Amino acid sequence: MSGAAALAAAPAGRAAAPARARRLTPWGLAAPLGLAYAAFFVAPLLMLVAVSFYADERMTRWGLDQWRRFLLDGFHWKVVADTLLLGLKSVVATTLLGFPFALLYRGASPRWQRVLLFVAVMPLLTSVVVRTFAWIVILGREGVVNQLVLGLGLAAEPLRLLQTELGLVISLTQIEMPLLLLPLLSVMARIDPRLLDASASLGASPWRTLFRVILPLAAPGLAAGCLLVFASSTTAFISQSVIGGGRLVYLPAMIWQQAMVVANWPFAATAAIALLVSVSAVIAVIAYAGRVAAGHAHG
Amino acid sequence: MRMARRRNASEISYGLVMGGLAVLALLILVGPVLVVLATSFTDSRSIRFPPEGFSIRWYALLLDAGRSRQIHRAAGNTLQVALVSAGLATLLGTAAALGLSRLAGRAGRAADAFLMSPLVLPGLAFGLAALMYFTLLGFRPSLELIIAGHLVVVAPFVLRTVGASLSQLDPALLDASLSLGASPLHGFRRITLPLIAPGIAAGAFLAFMASVDNVPVSLFLSSARTDMLPIRMWGMMESTLDVRVAAVSGTLVLAAFLLMLVMERFTGLTRRMRG
Amino acid sequence: MSLAFPRRALLAGAAALAAPLVMPRPLRAQKGGSLVATTYPGIWDDSFREIVAPAALKTKGVEVEFQALFAVDQIAKFAASRGAPPFDAFVLDPGPRITAIERGMFEPFDGKKLTTLPKLPPQLVDQWGAGCAAQVVGIAYNPKKVPKPGGWDDLLKEPWVSRLGLTGFGTTFGTVSLIELAKVFGGSETNVEPALAELKKVLPKIAAVGTPAAMPGLFQQGQCDVMYTNTQTVMALKDRGVDIEFATPRTGAVAFFTTLHIAKGSENVEAAYKYIDTVLSAPVQEALTRPPANLVPVNKDVPLSPNLPMKSLDEMSGFVTHDWAKINPLRGGWIERFNREMAK
Numbered sequence: 032m033s034g035a036a037a038l039a040a041a042p043a044g045r046a047a048a049p050a051r052a053r054r055l056t057p058w059g060l061a062a063p064l065g066l067a068y069a070a071f072f073v074a075p076l077l078m079l080v081a082v083s084f085y086a087d088e089r090m091t092r093w094g095l096d097q098w099r100r101f102l103l104d105g106f107h108w109k110v111v112a113d114t115l116l117l118g119l120k121s122v123v124a125t126t127l128l129g130f131p132f133a134l135l136y137r138g139a140s141p142r143w144q145r146v147l148l149f150v151a152v153m154p155l156l157t158s159v160v161v162r163t164f165a166w167i168v169i170l171g172r173e174g175v176v177n178q179l180v181l182g183l184g185l186a187a188e189p190l191r192l193l194q195t196e197l198g199l200v201i202s203l204t205q206i207e208m209p210l211l212l213l214p215l216l217s218v219m220a221r222i223d224p225r226l227l228d229a230s231a232s233l234g235a236s237p238w239r240t241l242f243r244v245i246l247p248l249a250a251p252g253l254a255a256g257c258l259l260v261f262a263s264s265t266t267a268f269i270s271q272s273v274i275g276g277g278r279l280v281y282l283p284a285m286i287w288q289q290a291m292v293v294a295n296w297p298f299a300a301t302a303a304i305a306l307l308v309s310v311s312a313v314i315a316v317i318a319y320a321g322r323v324a325a326g327h328a329h330g
Numbered sequence: 331m332r333m334a335r336r337r338n339a340s341e342i343s344y345g346l347v348m349g350g351l352a353v354l355a356l357l358i359l360v361g362p363v364l365v366v367l368a369t370s371f372t373d374s375r376s377i378r379f380p381p382e383g384f385s386i387r388w389y390a391l392l393l394d395a396g397r398s399r400q401i402h403r404a405a406g407n408t409l410q411v412a413l414v415s416a417g418l419a420t421l422l423g424t425a426a427a428l429g430l431s432r433l434a435g436r437a438g439r440a441a442d443a444f445l446m447s448p449l450v451l452p453g454l455a456f457g458l459a460a461l462m463y464f465t466l467l468g469f470r471p472s473l474e475l476i477i478a479g480h481l482v483v484v485a486p487f488v489l490r491t492v493g494a495s496l497s498q499l500d501p502a503l504l505d506a507s508l509s510l511g512a513s514p515l516h517g518f519r520r521i522t523l524p525l526i527a528p529g530i531a532a533g534a535f536l537a538f539m540a541s542v543d544n545v546p547v548s549l550f551l552s553s554a555r556t557d558m559l560p561i562r563m564w565g566m567m568e569s570t571l572d573v574r575v576a577a578v579s580g581t582l583v584l585a586a587f588l589l590m591l592v593m594e595r596f597t598g599l600t601r602r603m604r605g
Numbered sequence: 606m607s608l609a610f611p612r613r614a615l616l617a618g619a620a621a622l623a624a625p626l627v628m629p630r631p632l633r634a635q636k637g638g639s640l641v642a643t644t645y646p647g648i649w650d651d652s653f654r655e656i657v658a659p660a661a662l663k664t665k666g667v668e669v670e671f672q673a674l675f676a677v678d679q680i681a682k683f684a685a686s687r688g689a690p691p692f693d694a695f696v697l698d699p700g701p702r703i704t705a706i707e708r709g710m711f712e713p714f715d716g717k718k719l720t721t722l723p724k725l726p727p728q729l730v731d732q733w734g735a736g737c738a739a740q741v742v743g744i745a746y747n748p749k750k751v752p753k754p755g756g757w758d759d760l761l762k763e764p765w766v767s768r769l770g771l772t773g774f775g776t777t778f779g780t781v782s783l784i785e786l787a788k789v790f791g792g793s794e795t796n797v798e799p800a801l802a803e804l805k806k807v808l809p810k811i812a813a814v815g816t817p818a819a820m821p822g823l824f825q826q827g828q829c830d831v832m833y834t835n836t837q838t839v840m841a842l843k844d845r846g847v848d849i850e851f852a853t854p855r856t857g858a859v860a861f862f863t864t865l866h867i868a869k870g871s872e873n874v875e876a877a878y879k880y881i882d883t884v885l886s887a888p889v890q891e892a893l894t895r896p897p898a899n900l901v902p903v904n905k906d907v908p909l910s911p912n913l914p915m916k917s918l919d920e921m922s923g924f925v926t927h928d929w930a931k932i933n934p935l936r937g938g939w940i941e942r943f944n945r946e947m948a949k
């Protein structure tokens with residue numbers, strides 16, 4: 032497989048002779064991206080860490096003041112928890128809707144698959160600027176959903192959807208769905224249909240086939256998608272603040288206020304690192320649980 | 331007899347639940363886009379829904395070389411940055427995913443977590459820190475810096491999607507090809523690449539769109555000459571509810587639709603996606 | 606090898622796209638010099654490019670390039686690129702202006718270098734820069750949905766409170782409006798607690814607590830029908846067919862100035878003076894007064910728009926003003942308080 036190195040290394044500016052390519056290890060393949068990260072990501076990240084250890088807004092002395100201020104305040108912990116929960120809710124909602132969509136895609140004819148793929152990427156094509164406006168239109172007091180609900184007589188008063196967590200999760204479900212679907216569809220499409228036929232002909236119910244055959248085979252794609260959805264909904268500053276509104280406080284908005292309006296970079300840096308660490312920790316825990324579960328299944 | 335009935339019931343419940351959820355997914359995916367498209371054809375002077383009348387004048391204004399010059403310039407910059415940064419991210423990310431797929435154990439997982447971390451760092455914090463860092467090195471804001479920043483931010487998308495495709499790959503296939511005397515390059519081209527192509531395509535597309543829609547990194551790394559589209563659109567939306575903002579999205583949807591038709595004709599994207 | 610063609614085409618395309626990146630850009634030399642100035646995104650950006658840039662080139666031989674950034678973005682960007690100013694001139698509102706003064710972001714300003722100096726109200730020019738436009742903040746409402754509100758405290762009463770779109774201390778207009786609301790209930794410039802306490806009582810009724818960026822969209826779609834904002838926003842939205850009117854609160858509208866400054870370390874100081882002089886000149890100010898810019902001019906030779914709540918600049922001395930040097934140190938705390946109160 033190290034032939035891949037030839038393809039990967041060439042654009043990085045190295046003419047890779049096959050003999051040399053063969054020597055490239057897994058680490059060698061990861062190196063070009065690693066180097067790009069070292070140059071463009073690690074250094075800024077370290078600066079951010081350094082900034083968080085300034086004691087004062089003007090960044091004149093070192094100290095743990097900002098960390099103390101962040102960690103010793105229950106409100107900040109609540110905001111962290113709310114942010115992580117929002118991410119988890121988005122993951123659950125996108126999976127609940129996205130997985131059946133992927134099944135639909137699997138079973139569709141090539142022509143319909145084309146249409147469904149186009150539908151799946153649609154949210155990415157509408158800029159975040161106007162997408163948030165569309166959600167105001169749909170969820171608003173005089174919005175599409177409320178017109179429908181009032182018109183059908185399902186409620187006497189307009190429902191409050193906009194600027195609630197429910198509304199935010201609904202809109203994030205749309206916005207993040209492509210991140211779930213693209214990895215999932217590319218993996219689902221590879222599942223051998225004969226396995227499903229075999230499962231059915233052995234008398235398994237469709238539910239059993241879903242949980243025992245499709246889900247395990249689609250797991251890598253589903254996991255990748257969930258990770259992307261979780262990471263990007265916890266950091267989706269614009270959607271969170273425009274659709275969520277001021278009653279819902281999440282960490283990215285706090286970071287924005289502190290960095291930009293108050294010009295308190297040390298505190299903003301502290302909050303940014305706290306977000307990075309807590310989101311990564313949740314991902315690691317889920318990945319660990321996944322490995323343990325997989326170990327049980329195989330053992 | 332009873333068994334058949336139970337199976338029948340479970341088939342019905344399966345169809346109802348899965349079908350219902352899939353339809354809901356379709357509605358949620360398409361609804362907002364339809365709202366945007368409808369709004370972009372309004373005859374009113376500001377973005378509003380339901381639209382008033384039907385008119386393509388906002389598209390005409392958007393395409394007007396004189397009156398939308400700044401938008402065109404910003405769109406050009408944005409496309410250039412997205413193509414180069416997503417292109418680089420696809421190449422480097424695919425290579426890295428190939429490497430990581432062969433690394434087991436704690437070190438591999440740590441490397442994987444590290445390479446995913448830009449996705450988790452708030453863009454605003456990264457943008458500010460990157461500007462501090464590049465200034466320290468003596469660089470001024472420019473398109474090159476935006477590309478460098480975007481490369482880091484969009485690479486995780488490629489890494490994840492290609493990684494997911496690779497985990498399905500049976501190593502025995504490749505071993506078989508090698509043991510039959512095929513060169514590694516040949517093995518990669520004929521076996522690995524076709525199998526992970528859908529993953530690469532999906533990752534490249536996600537990376538491209540993430541770059542096109544990026545606000546925070548662009549905000550800090552752009553200069554007066556490297557105006558970027560989403561930032562310009564924010565200004566238009568916030569101060570005047572400019573309908574051209576919706577027309578930009580309408581144009582993108584149309585472009586993607588045409589691109590999909592073209593790709594279908596020439597490379598059979600979905601055919602490969604199905605395998 | 607079906608992939609060979611697209612890959613080669615892709616590489617060629619990438620190379621073609623990368624070419625302009627590495628090619629040196631031609632430098633244009635103007636006799637009056639050139640500079641990069643900031644402007645606010647949206648209307649300011651459009652009008653400064655259309656009106657100020659050609660005027661500066663024509664009358665002073667100065668080439669101006671604009672970078673559209675909100676005031677807080679300018680401060681952050683300047684601070685992050687310490688030692689290498691990313692632009693030569695700022696345009697700021699009072700809060701960010703104080704931050705910039707405190708952190709040494711301006712070159713000292715000499716008003717005598719402006720030919721327009723005699724035409725400007727004296728308090729507008731100081732050692733840090735010059736005011737280029739006035740902003741008048743009051744209440745905006747939808748006349749088709751709610752009656753005209755009379756004062757800040759009306760915002761917390763029916764029928765307005767259940768149609769109110771609230772914003773926090775994130776913007777200048779939000780901050781001054783909340784201060785004025787606090788004053789009605791016994792607060793002051795340095796004490797906004799009464800406003801927060803009153804808001805808390807009616808919080809469940811308030812139609813929307815939004816980010817400033819979302820307010821025009823929320824207002825347009827009927828999510829809220831009352832909000833506080835400046836006259837410029839009201840006129841811009843009205844020009845676009847939105848049902849919106851400006852109301853002056855009975856305790857008076859709030860006025861403050863948008864100011865121009867020269868960035869510390871700028872290598873184009875002389876060009877920057879000429880640019881600022883251009884913005885303040887009567888023809889440019891007059892052009893900026895007209896729609897869609899709708900700026901409130903500061904040059905005494907320029908008549909005010911009939912849509913404004915005053916007939917002349919002198920009348921503005923009767924408007925409410927604030928001391929941002931006192932407000933700024935407290936603002937961080939207020940923002941946190943607002944977050945906590947709103948998040949329940």
